[in-house]
Amino acid sequence: MKRPLDTALVLSGWEALEPPDGDAFSARVLAAFDEAVAPPRQSRRWPLYGALAVAGLLAPLLFVPRSSPSGAAPIVAHGPDLDLGLQTD
Amino acid sequence: MQALKWAQPAERPQRVELDELTLLRAKRGDRAAFGALVRFYQRPVFALLSRMRVATDRRDLVEDLAQETFVRALRAIGTFGDDGRNRLSSWLLTIATRVALDALKRRALPTQPLGELSDIVPGTRRADDELERRSLREAIGEAVERLPVGYRAAFLLREVHGFEYEAIAEALDIDVGTVKSRLSRARAALRAALSEIA
Numbered sequence: 001m002k003r004p005l006d007t008a009l010v011l012s013g014w015e016a017l018e019p020p021d022g023d024a025f026s027a028r029v030l031a032a033f034d035e036a037v038a039p040p041r042q043s044r045r046w047p048l049y050g051a052l053a054v055a056g057l058l059a060p061l062l063f064v065p066r067s068s069p070s071g072a073a074p075i076v077a078h079g080p081d082l083d084l085g086l087q088t089d
Numbered sequence: 090m091q092a093l094k095w096a097q098p099a100e101r102p103q104r105v106e107l108d109e110l111t112l113l114r115a116k117r118g119d120r121a122a123f124g125a126l127v128r129f130y131q132r133p134v135f136a137l138l139s140r141m142r143v144a145t146d147r148r149d150l151v152e153d154l155a156q157e158t159f160v161r162a163l164r165a166i167g168t169f170g171d172d173g174r175n176r177l178s179s180w181l182l183t184i185a186t187r188v189a190l191d192a193l194k195r196r197a198l199p200t201q202p203l204g205e206l207s208d209i210v211p212g213t214r215r216a217d218d219e220l221e222r223r224s225l226r227e228a229i230g231e232a233v234e235r236l237p238v239g240y241r242a243a244f245l246l247r248e249v250h251g252f253e254y255e256a257i258a259e260a261l262d263i264d265v266g267t268v269k270s271r272l273s274r275a276r277a278a279l280r281a282a283l284s285e286i287a
Contacts (some may be wrong), residue, residue, distance in 0.1 A: 033160050
């Protein structure tokens with residue numbers, strides 16, 4: 001039959017750290033909690049980000065060739081007209 | 090070295106919980122109640138985190154993880170009890186366990202016996218002299234160090250913090266059969282280590 005484990009003995013060699021004395025730790029936790037739940041600060045750079053966003057949206061419109069709404073290069077025929085020697089009456 | 094006596098299985102540790110009024114105030118966001126909650130449970134949270142060996146030579150890291158545990162808890166305290174739980178200690182220690190396991194996954198943590206730190210709580214049992222105590226601590230520390238972290242967590246939650254099997258299973262995200270298996274193996278490993286000492 002197995003002997004029961006002496007948990008108290010095990011724990012005597014498996015010591016635990018104590019929290020700091022007083023309220024130091026709870027004060028630290030509350031400060032971290034406040035920071036974690038604080039609303040995000042408004043960025044001072046938001047006008048710059050806004051302008052960049054608008055420019056990004058408008059850029060495709062500015063660079064599309066007027067002759068081709070789809071943005072593809074227009075098809076241009078090159079070379080002389082071919083004379084196939086066919087005559088018509 | 091004197092022969093060690095073998096104790097009878099200990100009863101599950103009794104846990105005292107925060108009073109209901111303070112808990113209710115904390116759930117409503119009362120800062121004073123938050124502070125009271127942290128002070129009430131900081132000792133078991135520190136004990137669990139340090140015994141999990143998340144930072145055996147870094148007190149500051151244990152404090153960081155304890156802080157993370159409580160911040161997570163305070164952010165979610167408004168929902169505590171919604172799922173039928175009624176033990177705040179179990180809930181907090183479950184969070185602490187997961188924080189510890191996450192930390193152990195994230196980094197290869199340094200190992201240095203806790204006994205070398207100056208601000209350690211002395212063990213409850215006294216050996217005949219300091220040399221014996223040191224040998225005992227070292228032997229147990231080595232045995233603990235060899236335990237896989239999942240086994241260590243299961244043992245601590247059961248034997249130190251009095252969790253039921255189901256609560257351990259939930260905390261470690263494993264099934265109850267695995268909990269029992271881990272506990273059995275952890276006890277066997279520690280029993281073998283103690284036998285060597287004796």
